[in-house]
Amino acid sequence: MELLENHWQAQPSVQTRPAEPFSAVDRVLIIGYRKKKKESQRRFWARFGVTQSRGSRFESGAEIPAPVSILLGLYFTKTVSDADLGRAERVLYSRDAAALLNPGQ
DSSP states (O other): OHHHHHHHHTSOSSOOOOSSSOOHHHHHHHHHHHHHTTOOHHHHHHTTTOOHHHHHHHHHTOOOOHHHHHHHHHHHTTSSOHHHHHHHHHHHTSHHHHHHHSTTO
């Protein structure tokens, strides 16, 4: 896990957007972390708003979209916790949030 945390911390302060957010090594580290924590793909990827089948594709080499990549980086550098992600999901699916996102409906 330390290797994964160091990966995100080692990025230069001025970043250019890479063509692909994750390399094959990154995927190996993510899979290793998930397996070390003994989490299913469904449980691991759900915290980032990703289905199990899509998470499986990411682990198999599909490009990870920037928003998911950002969340993964924040998660592995311990900037965002499981509790933070859970709170965000609850707010997103609350009636108050739906009213804010769809005014006039």
